[in-house]
Amino acid sequence: MLCLRLPLLRPKSTFPPSDFCYNYYQYKHIVGMARFSLDEISDTGAFVRSASTFRNWISRDPNSLFPPESGRYHLYVSYACPWASRCLAYLNIKGLDKAISFSAVKPIFERTRESDEYKGWIFPESETEVPGAEPDRFNGAKTIRELYEIASENYAGKYTVPVLWDKKLKTIVNNESSEIIRMFNTEFNNIAENPTLDLYPTDLKAQIDDTNEWIYDSINNGVYKCGFAKKQEPYNEAARQLYGALDKCEDILSKQRYICGNTLTEADIRLFVTLIRFDEVYAVHFKCNKKLLREYPNLFNYTKDIFQIPGISSTVNMEHIKLHYYGSHPSINPFGIVPVGPNIDYSAPHDRERFSA
Numbered sequence: 001m002l003c004l005r006l007p008l009l010r011p012k013s014t015f016p017p018s019d020f021c022y023n024y025y026q027y028k029h030i031v032g033m034a035r036f037s038l039d040e041i042s043d044t045g046a047f048v049r050s051a052s053t054f055r056n057w058i059s060r061d062p063n064s065l066f067p068p069e070s071g072r073y074h075l076y077v078s079y080a081c082p083w084a085s086r087c088l089a090y091l092n093i094k095g096l097d098k099a100i101s102f103s104a105v106k107p108i109f110e111r112t113r114e115s116d117e118y119k120g121w122i123f124p125e126s127e128t129e130v131p132g133a134e135p136d137r138f139n140g141a142k143t144i145r146e147l148y149e150i151a152s153e154n155y156a157g158k159y160t161v162p163v164l165w166d167k168k169l170k171t172i173v174n175n176e177s178s179e180i181i182r183m184f185n186t187e188f189n190n191i192a193e194n195p196t197l198d199l200y201p202t203d204l205k206a207q208i209d210d211t212n213e214w215i216y217d218s219i220n221n222g223v224y225k226c227g228f229a230k231k232q233e234p235y236n237e238a239a240r241q242l243y244g245a246l247d248k249c250e251d252i253l254s255k256q257r258y259i260c261g262n263t264l265t266e267a268d269i270r271l272f273v274t275l276i277r278f279d280e281v282y283a284v285h286f287k288c289n290k291k292l293l294r295e296y297p298n299l300f301n302y303t304k305d306i307f308q309i310p311g312i313s314s315t316v317n318m319e320h321i322k323l324h325y326y327g328s329h330p331s332i333n334p335f336g337i338v339p340v341g342p343n344i345d346y347s348a349p350h351d352r353e354r355f356s357a
């Protein structure tokens with residue numbers, strides 16, 4: 001089988017060869033190697049997200065190149081990004097915020113280099129330039145792009161957050177949020193303040209994997225497929241799948257507190273990061289307007305319930321979220337106007353205690 005080899009990484013990636021093949025099949029319909037999400041478009045006009053590149057694992061295995069040491073790793077995020085936010089949520093609820101540092105970039109994409117047009121994530125010049133964003137104190141980088149270039153000289157992929165950075169080897173450990181959260185769940189339990197919280201317990205693994213699959217495809221990535229579609233038909237199809245999946249969640253959540261039963265799991269954190277952005281951003285910016293989140297009583301109260309778990313609300317910076325989406329996609333919102341509403345209060349009372357564990 002023909003595989004597209006991605007540039008050699010330093011240190012060598014543990015990404016299995018079969019996944020490189022999967023990567024190739026994702027890329028093969030895309031013209032050239034897209035660096036912007038908005039360019040990841042197949043010839044049918046549909047948005048096709050490319051796979052992450054750095055896939056090393058922090059592991060308690062004695063031979064691991066990346067052992068779970070306190071103070072060694074740093075998580076670069078954008079508060080705007082749902083994928084990065086799920087890592088931040090894990091950092092807080094697992095009690096890893098003292099062992100693993102984090103910092104956020106500025107919310108709006110800017111030119112990253114004078115010699116080309118690529119716009120991406122930028123660090124602020126000072127602590128006070130943009131509240132919530134911090135300069136890069138480990139590498140003195142001006143952009144997330146620079147971190148990728150430090151980690152791999154011939155990197156040709158996208159410059160995405162989250163980035164899990166190894167301060168010791170000065171490289172990217174992993175830039176795939178679904179894997180970072182799995183590492184945070186298990187590999188740091190010797191130093192985590194909340195080691196007994198297991199969001200991917202053995203008896204629920206199959207159910208969580210299955211739930212993640214349809215929620216990722218139709219909801220987490222589904223809103224992007226609606227927003228980035230460049231033709232009517234793929235938009236219609238993405239919207240049909242999105243609302244089919246939201247209706248399914250509403251039905252499940254009318255019978256139980258969380259998406260995989262009455263226990264909080266990884267699947268809830270993954271769903272939450274999209275729901276919290278839904279009415280404020282996706283309903284308007286990504287044309288997900290068939291129904292608002294607050295028109296789904298169970299989904300809406302569920303979102304408030306997760307928001308109110310200690311450690312979650314501080315991962316939601318709605319100002320960064322709105323500034324980013326409305327301000328960083330000029331082909332969708334040419335003047336970068338940020339809508340005034342709806343300013344939903346997710347700390348308001350909810351009715352989810354009616355399902356007790």
Ligand SMILES: N[C@@H](CCC(=O)N[C@@H](CS)C(=O)NCC(=O)O)C(=O)O
Binds near residue numbers: 035
């Ligand atoms: N597969 C990645 C996706 C991350 C991702 O797409 N991040 C976006 C922000 S939401 C990004 O950094 N985009 C930069 C760009 O498009 O240039 C993950 O889940 O970690």
